[in-house]
Amino acid sequence: MSGYEVVIEELEQRGRDAIEVGEATKRIELAEHADAIPELLPGAGETASEAATLSEHWERQLRDLGGRVATYGDEIVGAAERYEADEEAAAEELRLHIPQPGGPV
């Protein structure tokens, strides 16, 4: 396996890891905690009203952020695929420390 392949594989793996982080972010249940609060404080009208807004806000915020992190991961995977198909681009953009035959190790 050449040095390029090792780095490209690593890049692809990190892209997949980012996609996973993005998906995990979407699953974070922060909004549920906001939803739970009014039940603990019956009659607290101001809290109930703000909790509903906060729940929607957190839901949207994490879905949106998770989505963008996943897209970022996709882009990294896409870059890895491009390098795999285009050795010239890979040579330019991947800093490799591959021992050359006869050169210093």
Add this chain to the structure above:
Amino acid sequence: MSWGDIREWNAEGLESQADDIKSTLEDLKRHADDLGGLHPREWIGEASQRARTKRGDLVGEYEDIAHAAEPLWKQLQDSADEIVELHREQDDAAELAARYFWRITHAGHLENTAPGVEQLDPEFTQRRQEVARQLRTTIGDIEERAARIDAEIAAAMRRVHSPRMFRDEDGERDRLAVPPAGTDPSAVGEWWHGLSTEEREQLIRTEPAAIGNLDGVPYSARHEANVARIPIERERLQDQLAELQAERADLPRGPGAPITERHELNARIQRVEEKLDALDVLEFQADRGRSIVALDTGGEGVRSAVAIGDVDAADNVSVYTPGMNSAVQDNMNRYVEEIDEVTEYADDMLGRDPDRRGESVASVVWMDYHAPQGLGSVLSDSRAQQGAERLAGFMDGIPASRPDDPPQRLAGVGHSYGSTTMGEALKQTDAADAFIAQGSPGWYSSDGLLVPEGERFNLSADNDVVADLGGLVHGGNPSGDATVRELSTDDAIAPDTGDELPGVTGHTDYTEADDVMSTSEYNTAAVMIGQEENYIDQPTTLPEYPRGPR
């Protein structure tokens, strides 16, 4: 919400939600860390740089979400503790009620559990009625505190989902963009409370001139920013002084020398020297534990405000404004000593009242305006008008900087022309609960004054030439104003201690720092904290003089 609702509040559940939110935010931070580590070192070039920037922004977003939510889980924890206390008081009240055959209903009313019991023993019946009164007060108090908890949690949630932001130089909404001058202090307060501790510290470091004077920012932060600026301002002024002195040294002397130019330079040098003296005064006050809550070295002189006590937390806050010939370098120290003494009297007065023993008091000597220097400018109202606008913003900033815990009382105190400035300011803000004027030449009219009637007071000592000016300037002393209550400056007896209080005369001794509590200081202290039963009114009838032989 009702008594019964509050009984059902689940403090343990709230505490547990706070822990869950905290732990979920830690998960978020872990995701940010994971994402932060996902960049191969070997990847370089333009695409890599773009990806690196994007990843940095995304990591920043995770951190922002966690920062923004931090005050909420802290608020939930505090509220859970308060609810435990409320429940304990509810149990005590229910137990007391039961002992006297009362039951507190879900709606918070008292229900008689033993009809006819009042006919048994008149003494018991009387005690039972007293207990009923006491219970109604307790019920009202608990419901009020519960409403405050509701409001505090709601406010903390609001700050998470709708954080205040302002626009930076490029017109982009930015958490660290400082609100422009003239922004409503309550918007500033919301913005500041939505920032993380690190962001606040960064702003104090990078924008001290703005933060140190921004109404709506807590006073501890303003102090920190202003104190950091003193050595920087001193260096700047020393450089300016050296330049002016060099310029003066270069002026030709002898016949035909430019006299006007020399006079102008002398005046400018004097002004810079006075500013340096003012900085020394402020540094002295800061070293003595006072807070520098406003600082502006621009213009004709240094403007500043010095706080005594904790303005961010005190239950009772007052703002004192002096008048003609007041300047930081000349008399800030004196005014701080005077108001410190009166603040101490107010604190002692609270300590003597068993119902108010735990309350605190703080005061500010506000000299953040160019007070008239000399008769020429004192006859005009322009200094008062300019000062009033700034003072109104400052007064608004006090409750705005404490959105969850505003002071229960904010009083404006003005001496001489300072009362004109204060009066004009209190027509622009309704932040003050009370206003007391000392030796006042007037504030034109009480029309438009936003301080409630019944909370406007005047002190006018014998032989005070300014108060006696009549309607010649600024509307005249408000002694005849039916909406203003005239309090005494004469010899009197303190209602709460029975101590003799000496009277004052003249224009300058209303709050003299001499360790002797005068009637004027006693009344000022009582108004500062709203201790109504201690107000000593100006006698409305002339004293009887001993009649000698005719």
